[in-house]
Amino acid sequence: MARKPLCFVLMPFGIKSAGGDKPINFDAVYTDFIKPAVEEAGLEPIRADEEQAGGIIHKPMFERLVLCEYAIADLTTANANVFYELGVRHAAKPRTTVLLFAEGQGRLPFDVAPLRAMPYSIGVKGGPTKKKEAIKGLVTKLKAARKNVDKDSPLFQLIDEYPEIKLAHEKTDVFREQVAYAEELKAKLRKARKLGRDAIYEVELSLGELDDEEAGVIVDLFLSYRSVEAWPDMIRMFDRIDVALRATILLREQYAFALNRNGDGDLAESVLLELIDQRGPSSETYGLLGRVYKDRWDAAKAENKEAKAKGYLKKAIEAYRKGFEADWRDAYPGINALTLMHVADPADVRITQLRAVVEYAVKRKIANGAADYWDHATLLELAVLGKDQHASNAQLAELLPHVREVWEPKTTAKNLGFVMDALPGDSKDRIWIKEIIEQLLES
Template sequence: MTKRKKLCFVIMGFGKKTDLSTGKTLDLDKTYKNIIRPAVEKSGLTCVRADEIQDSGLIDKSMYALLMHADLVVADISTYNPNAIYELGVRHAVRPFSTIIIKEQEGTIPFDINHNRIFHYSHLGDDIGVDEAERCKESLVDMIGSLLKNSTVDSPLYDYIQDIEPPKLTKKEYQRIIGDLSDREDSIFAISERATHCMEDSNFSEAAKLWQKAEDLVPNESYFTQQHALARYKSKVPTEISALTDALQIIEKLDPDNETNDPETLGLTGAIYKRLWQATSDRECLRRAMDYYSKGFQIRRDYYNGENYAICLNIAASIEEDPEEKVFYKIAAKKARYEIIDTLAYLLDEGESTQSVNKWPYATLASCYFGLGDEENGNVFEKIFLSLTSVEWESETYFESKKKLSELLKV
């Protein structure tokens, strides 16, 4: 299942700004392009800077919404930019954690935040040295990974006053604000956010149109192509088979047969062929689904591909007439499920909070245990998965797969 990317909102000055305490002029755009954005994107997040969503230089409603909503905020306070300092204060007021402060190593640090952990980098003025940019990028990637995993309080407000609750931004209000913003054809972030909300509301036809718009604006971004294919095949418009055929043409842009080793692309291609098998009973579609899922599982031990590979093996066993081949498929499915459980053992070994992880590994564990006849553990992980999702189509997809698995195991 293609996962929604987390969002990082970057607050900082734009262009060349002078630090009055040192007299040094810094091209802050180089900090963003050479350090911040590459690090954020390497960490798997969508990166958005304030100037990429603002209609004017003034702080507006979209700014406040993103300061509250973003999974991560990176605040560069170099040159003591007043807007950046203000926006950092807003973020600290509304979110207890997931904020990173960075600053060029020279110059003073405001008294109110000089106790915070600050990531320092060296700027040459007009640019940043290649070695320094690479060092900072890798260090920032490590910091982002640790911060998102551990959810340590980094706001001084919530550190000092521990009995207060952060304000809430309702999904409806956020969607309204982003909906207004997405009317601007050049806002790729808002278009993708609106498409994601359409997916959550099971409005797949509209989502497919928006993902196509995003894909047209940024044709080299595989995530948009994957989402476009996913929304198109789930739309079932005008017919399920035509939607699946269209989705296959979309995902083939990423060349799943030859070049890609991306488990997301392989998994989506496998899903399209599996649904074509379900719609047509064409055994070649089932064979191709197994091939794509198997490749995605073998390359990176990707649990989604592994789970669906196991299900396809059960399907193959259910239609196989040769007794020995039938046994082979069943044993291979059982082996794959044990490997998946071993791959996802970190969920138990690390005692990871279910509030800070992806929901789908729990759905996969539930399916694997049910597939092995372990109802007790299956029910445990099913309960966790359902507690983490409020999206109707996600739970429907899970129960649809569970029902089919139960039928296959009886054969």
């Protein structure tokens, strides 16, 4: 009988928590999902064993990682051993490595998020669900790996002549030239941002195909368009960049941001909900989703559709609250939830508690020296919500030097406008709040 090609499986063992809403039984994942799929693909599975002395990977492990024709790595839980083994595999083999992760069990770390990984679902008991569908998907991946000539190792993809590369003088010079090229482009973009959208577009035209450019340059270009509110350019550009980079959380979030600002809230909502479903909750993703619902509330309010407006206001508050609960250190979704709760019902019993947590979070961040525009904007909104004119003017003075992009003070002004509009028509607080709004818009 002909020998079947070996497939080495890198994954955690036993029952582990992955940061999601339920633990995962990785032994069941292997026996009920991965192993049957490997065998159906015509391969022989070998699972990484636990015979390690003091956590040191032994010689047979290295041999399997380097010599096995195929490998599967389950990235769920960001297990240290799995990631080390995956690094060894990617350094040794240009192709035939398939990546997996359990849906809804925390984000993939930044370094591997752009890599193409297959999601699978977990049931309430921690074992795999939709097993037939999952097995079929993995079989397809493995069969494609057997035929595919494309490289799946980032090292082999990104570095020419790897692993034959030598640390010769000419190679280091090439590397220095590439770094200098990227820095030169970034300097051009810094200058272009001050001149406006057309100047940024001129820089883009000077580039070749966007999917051939260094990732840092692409992200800088993408966010440069954001800085001048060039939403259509962000949307256009998103479709032109490399698929792997397009799959990153940062790019998908900012794409949704641009879609919503450009008037396509439905697609923005779809992108964000899919991201939450695939990568789990985060303060940024839920914060952007809250903005989608807040804009819908504002539009319905302007059309005097009271019931519809009330529904969207509730959805916006809940999205922002979920964002703040995902990461208490990020005050941005917290202050948005708090502001909208004041608008919806100033007597809401949750306001006092939420305010205390938001205020503590932002003050700790500022004390740690990591503050940005949004942190100072949060303190301004807190002062306005507290109807403290003196503190509000003081926070405005602190805020204005931190403005980076033209849309930032516009967003803060709009939030303060919601607060002002919710006050009685004869309230004296409306006068000084309006003055602050005007100064924000002028900045």
